Amino acid sequence: MKVGVITFPGTLDDRDAQRAVRLAGHEPVALWHGEHDLHGVDALVLPGGFSYGDYLRCGAIAALSPIMTEVVDAANRGMPVLGICNGFQMLAEAHLLPGGLVRNETGLFVRRDQRLRVERTDTAWTNRFEAGQEIVIPLKNGEGRFVATPEEVKRLEGEGLVAFRYLGENPNGSIDDIAGLSNAAGNVVGLMPHPEHAVELGFGPTTTRMKAGLDGLEIFKSALEAVTA
Amino acid sequence: MALIVVDVMPKAEILDPQGKAVSRALARLGHEAVGDVRVGKRFELRIDGDVTDALLDQVRTVADEVLANTVIEDVVGVHVVDEAEVGK
Numbered sequence: 001m002k003v004g005v006i007t008f009p010g011t012l013d014d015r016d017a018q019r020a021v022r023l024a025g026h027e028p029v030a031l032w033h034g035e036h037d038l039h040g041v042d043a044l045v046l047p048g049g050f051s052y053g054d055y056l057r058c059g060a061i062a063a064l065s066p067i068m069t070e071v072v073d074a075a076n077r078g079m080p081v082l083g084i085c086n087g088f089q090m091l092a093e094a095h096l097l098p099g100g101l102v103r104n105e106t107g108l109f110v111r112r113d114q115r116l117r118v119e120r121t122d123t124a125w126t127n128r129f130e131a132g133q134e135i136v137i138p139l140k141n142g143e144g145r146f147v148a149t150p151e152e153v154k155r156l157e158g159e160g161l162v163a164f165r166y167l168g169e170n171p172n173g174s175i176d177d178i179a180g181l182s183n184a185a186g187n188v189v190g191l192m193p194h195p196e197h198a199v200e201l202g203f204g205p206t207t208t209r210m211k212a213g214l215d216g217l218e219i220f221k222s223a224l225e226a227v228t229a
Numbered sequence: 230m231a232l233i234v235v236d237v238m239p240k241a242e243i244l245d246p247q248g249k250a251v252s253r254a255l256a257r258l259g260h261e262a263v264g265d266v267r268v269g270k271r272f273e274l275r276i277d278g279d280v281t282d283a284l285l286d287q288v289r290t291v292a293d294e295v296l297a298n299t300v301i302e303d304v305v306g307v308h309v310v311d312e313a314e315v316g317k
Contacts, residue, residue: 056295056296057298057301057302060295060298064295092300093298098300099300100298100300100301102239102243102301103246103247104246105244105246106246107246107247107249107250147243147300147301148300149300173244
């Protein structure tokens with residue numbers, strides 16, 4: 001399966017995401033923001049970073065990139081699309097996911113190995129987890145606080161669109177401890193933590209053993225099952 | 230020539246950590262009369278031709294769809310600054 005990883009100006013984690021795709025058994029395809037071509041990929045990853053230096057709003061200018069026309073079309077056709085951190089912000093800015101991401105309540109950049117609870121398992125990116133499963137994924141951001149109107153929160157909670165929730169101390173003041181969201185169809189998922197940093201022994205988050213966390217790999221493997229299912 | 234000025238503010242119900250930090254700094258400096266501070270954005274769009282109603286409508290759309298994310302922000306003003314005022 002081919003998984004496209006889009007690089008925007010200021011993207012940082014595209015190479016890590018490509019590596020995660022490879023370790024999950026897929027073929028990564030590097031895509032460029034300025035093109036109108038998805039090169040025949042089966043799934044898409046919008047990686048983390050600071051596209052356009054976070055100018056205007058995080059992910060806002062990237063969400064207006066040429067390739068986003070094709071990304072929105074593909075997402076609406078049901079292609080699996082994963083947005084990580086800045087990629088999640090882009091999906092929110094592109095209105096593929098509800099709500100918005102704003103500056104952390106504390107005003108601080110937070111970096112930690114974050115415990116999460118998987119809330120929804122019938123999405124393209126979470127189908128290898130069990131509902132309620134606890135996982136550990138590195139978190140690193142300054143603007144990861146999920147906000148939405150009370151009506152919108154009620155709707156997305158009612159429809160079960162929350163994919164991941166923070167466990168333990170809420171790192172940024174996100175409403176309802178929301179760490180990740182999905183669209184109704186379940187093919188589009190966005191999350192603030194970085195699953196591509198939890199795919200390889202010795203380089204992942206510290207779980208039972210130092211830097212041994214591999215929970216992120218399951219997210220990238222999920223996409224294959226979603227496409228071949 | 231004219232400028233169209235677009236003012237954008239974070240929604241009132243969303244905590245503005247930047248404003249809070251400024252407010253705390255002002256309190257530290259002894260400006261006790263100042264309470265809450267909120268920090269917004271001002272966009273200045275330089276217009277080469279005439280500012281028509283159609284153009285203003287276009288700018289209002291751009292303000293709502295690009296300059297602001299109305300999920301988290303409000304466009305609180307779109308107004309024209311005259312040629313004579315530009316640069317002052």
